[in-house]
Amino acid sequence: MNRKSKWILLLVALLSVVSCQTTNEKQSEKKVENKMKKNPILENWDTPYGTPPFDKIKSTDYLPAFEEAIILHNAEIEEIIQNSEQANFENTIVAFEKGGHDLDKVKNLFYAIEAANTNPILKETANKIAPVLSAHDDDILLNSKLFERVKFVYDNVTDLSGQDKRLLDETYKSFVRSGAELGSEEKKKLKEINSRLASLSQDFGNNLLDETNAFELYITDSNEINELPKNLKAIANQEALNRGHESGWVFTLQRPSINPFLQSSTNRDYRRKLFDGYALRGDNDNEKDNKAILEEMATLRLEKARMLGYKTHADFVLSNNMAENPDAVYQFMDQLWPSALKMAKEERGLLSESMKKDGVNEVFEGSDWRYYVEKIRAEKYSFNEEETRPYFEFNAVREGAFMLANKLFGLTFKQRDDITTWHPDQQVFEVLEGDGTHLGILYMDFFTRDSKRGGAWMNEIRPQSDMGEMVTPIVTNNFNFPPSTPESPSLLSFSEAQTLFHEFGHALHGLFSNVRYASQSGTNVPRDFVEFPSQVMENWMSEPEVLKLYAKHYQTGEVIPNELVERMNQANQFNSGFRTLEYMAAAYLDMAWHTIDEKPENGTRAFENAEMERLGMIEEIVPRYRSTYFSHIFSGGYSAGYYAYLWSEVLDADAFQAFKDAGIFDQATAQKYRVMLSKGGSEPGMDLYVAFRGKKPDIDPLLEKKGFK
Numbered sequence: 001m002n003r004k005s006k007w008i009l010l011l012v013a014l015l016s017v018v019s020c021q022t023t024n025e026k027q028s029e030k031k032v033e034n035k036m037k038k039n040p041i042l043e044n045w046d047t048p049y050g051t052p053p054f055d056k057i058k059s060t061d062y063l064p065a066f067e068e069a070i071i072l073h074n075a076e077i078e079e080i081i082q083n084s085e086q087a088n089f090e091n092t093i094v095a096f097e098k099g100g101h102d103l104d105k106v107k108n109l110f111y112a113i114e115a116a117n118t119n120p121i122l123k124e125t126a127n128k129i130a131p132v133l134s135a136h137d138d139d140i141l142l143n144s145k146l147f148e149r150v151k152f153v154y155d156n157v158t159d160l161s162g163q164d165k166r167l168l169d170e171t172y173k174s175f176v177r178s179g180a181e182l183g184s185e186e187k188k189k190l191k192e193i194n195s196r197l198a199s200l201s202q203d204f205g206n207n208l209l210d211e212t213n214a215f216e217l218y219i220t221d222s223n224e225i226n227e228l229p230k231n232l233k234a235i236a237n238q239e240a241l242n243r244g245h246e247s248g249w250v251f252t253l254q255r256p257s258i259n260p261f262l263q264s265s266t267n268r269d270y271r272r273k274l275f276d277g278y279a280l281r282g283d284n285d286n287e288k289d290n291k292a293i294l295e296e297m298a299t300l301r302l303e304k305a306r307m308l309g310y311k312t313h314a315d316f317v318l319s320n321n322m323a324e325n326p327d328a329v330y331q332f333m334d335q336l337w338p339s340a341l342k343m344a345k346e347e348r349g350l351l352s353e354s355m356k357k358d359g360v361n362e363v364f365e366g367s368d369w370r371y372y373v374e375k376i377r378a379e380k381y382s383f384n385e386e387e388t389r390p391y392f393e394f395n396a397v398r399e400g401a402f403m404l405a406n407k408l409f410g411l412t413f414k415q416r417d418d419i420t421t422w423h424p425d426q427q428v429f430e431v432l433e434g435d436g437t438h439l440g441i442l443y444m445d446f447f448t449r450d451s452k453r454g455g456a457w458m459n460e461i462r463p464q465s466d467m468g469e470m471v472t473p474i475v476t477n478n479f480n481f482p483p484s485t486p487e488s489p490s491l492l493s494f495s496e497a498q499t500l501f502h503e504f505g506h507a508l509h510g511l512f513s514n515v516r517y518a519s520q521s522g523t524n525v526p527r528d529f530v531e532f533p534s535q536v537m538e539n540w541m542s543e544p545e546v547l548k549l550y551a552k553h554y555q556t557g558e559v560i561p562n563e564l565v566e567r568m569n570q571a572n573q574f575n576s577g578f579r580t581l582e583y584m585a586a587a588y589l590d591m592a593w594h595t596i597d598e599k600p601e602n603g604t605r606a607f608e609n610a611e612m613e614r615l616g617m618i619e620e621i622v623p624r625y626r627s628t629y630f631s632h633i634f635s636g637g638y639s640a641g642y643y644a645y646l647w648s649e650v651l652d653a654d655a656f657q658a659f660k661d662a663g664i665f666d667q668a669t670a671q672k673y674r675v676m677l678s679k680g681g682s683e684p685g686m687d688l689y690v691a692f693r694g695k696k697p698d699i700d701p702l703l704e705k706k707g708f709k
Contacts, residue, residue, distance in 0.1 A: 147175050178293060196300060425445055426443055527637070
């Protein structure tokens with residue numbers, strides 16, 4: 001055999017090896033692909049409108065789904081980096097936007113369920129995956145080769161406009177704000193901080209849920225609860241049975257239990273025990289204590305902000321919000337605080353005097369506040385909240401929100417019993433335009449339970465997008481309403497009914513979205529704009545014209561009487577100082593934690609007390625969220641942003657004034673309002689608002705609404 005023949009045989013052999021390796025790699029990829037298809041979370045959902053197949057998904061499916069989706073996302077990022085073509089908008093920015101679809105799918109689904117219907121497996125998954133996801137995000141946003149391509153496009157592409165320009169700007173900014181311009185050692189340190197913050201946040205939320213669920217006020221003597229509402233006693237009796245008691249009544253720290261108890265119980269000791277149980281969550285110096293966790297989080301956030309070139313964490317957060325900086329937030333809140341404080345002091349005087357009339361010559365306490373508010377409402381306005389509950393049956397209130405959406409926007413809501421749910425309490429609705437066109441899917445999960453975190457919230461399981469193919473939104477509303485009992489359906493208080501309209505406003509924000517990119521859709525807006533669409537909806541629910549649509553007695557069908565509505569609205573004006581002060585104290589506390597320049601020396605309690613003393617806070621009022629159970633800022637996304645609810649109140653009061661001027665069901669105003677919501681985060685929030693209203697918001701409608709003017 002000559003030399004040439006040998007080289008030919010050798011070349012054939014090498015090609016055979018390469019071919020074999022390529023075949024093996026393809027087979028390996030095929031195995032991974034097949035494995036992924038077996039996971040019901042990652043497979044294509046052959047269900048109505050692509051809704052999650054909850055009947056097929058097990059809690060154990062989430063962790064492997066996360067792991068596999070991360071692998072897929074990494075491959076997508078690597079493909080962008082390795083692209084031999086010069087970086088441009090399509091092959092870098094749009095490709096980055098499209099990347100991570102599977103991971104987003106898993107995250108959106110998991111965190112919706114983990115908040116609303118958790119269990120030990122989901123808790124363990126959350127604990128494991130939090131630092132992994134943090135590291136994954138850092139690996140992408142701190143990737144120097146990827147950032148080079150993004151920066152090249154940002155520096156050189158100048159012919160974009162509208163949503164494309166916004167996507168480029170926001171993508172570049174997200175890299176810079178994540179530390180892409182830092183040195184290698186600083187990036188390493190930043191990754192460690194982010195991982196630690198993710199774990200601490202998860203620990204904070206777990207501790208809070210466990211402490212909330214562990215508490216109970218167990219009463220066995222029926223004579224001690226005679227004055228309590230019948231429905232509350234029925235719920236408490238069922239709770240006692242659920243917790244293994246053979247009889248009696250258990251009252252918990254869930255709002256449907258604690259609030260009506262504090263409003264109606266004549267037993268000061270019981271009121272104090274329940275009140276203190278709520279106010280000391282995460283602050284009992286036990287294994288579930290949150291003080292060390294939140295102190296470390298606040299300190300790490302400060303360190304991270306300084307690494308990124310900001311004075312404080314609040315400066316970092318607010319530079320991306322409508323407020324822009326901490327001074328603007330403090331200036332805004334300081335306008336309202338004196339009026340709220342003055343009104344709350346006047347309310348305290350009336351309440352304290354009422355207690356003395358009861359023959360109780362002791363110091364008035366925070367646990368007395370709600371009880372004597374109800375006494376004064378009964379005496380001054382002949383109003384008792386229990387009178388209204390029969391008119392706010394939860395299904396009727398839901399229908400009220402639906403009818404309002406129909407009158408304003410022509411929407412209809414079709415219940416879909418063929419779509420599976422994550423809990424039997426859920427209801428599912430297909431949302432349709434006036435012409436019958438499909439708009440989206442809305443899940444509603446109504447009742448309190450041990451597996452659900454407190455409060456009320458909205459999730460986007462699938463955000464709207466239109467990158468060549470319209471993807472319609474799937475959103476959820478989640479509540480903690482009192483469950484039905486054998487004696488009656490779930491009957492809501494006025495504030496609970498208001499909460500349903502509030503969260504429904506968030507749902508509409510997600511459903512109305514009509515943008516190209518998912519990262520700009522629905523509620524993907526600055527934190528101090530996101531609460532505006534929800535709070536606007538609250539304005540309608542107590543308008544007499546709207547109440548007549550849905551507020552009907554669950555037994556007789558009688559429409560709520562006009563005189564009861566008048567008394568209710570008058571009574572609800574009372575205690576406005578308390579409500580504003582309670583909320584604002586928490587907003588100030590949030591800002592205090594996130595404008596620190598060093599770790600507080602004397603710990604959480606001393607830090608809180610110092611801030612309340614600075615404000616001149618009434619000691620009988622506890623901030624709506626004390627630090628140790630302030631989940632919005634320590635296990636949610638509202639750090640240095642809790643002020644947003646009040647900021648949004650200015651917007652919502654001013655916006656509703658437009659409807660009052662034109663007529664509360666005015667179609668032209670409603671259409672302009674819908675257009676504003678449909679743009680999501682594709683334009684700056686204030687620009688959207690001015691386009692709707694024709695001017696910047698005026699604070700006067702809010703001052704008038706609160707009785708401060």
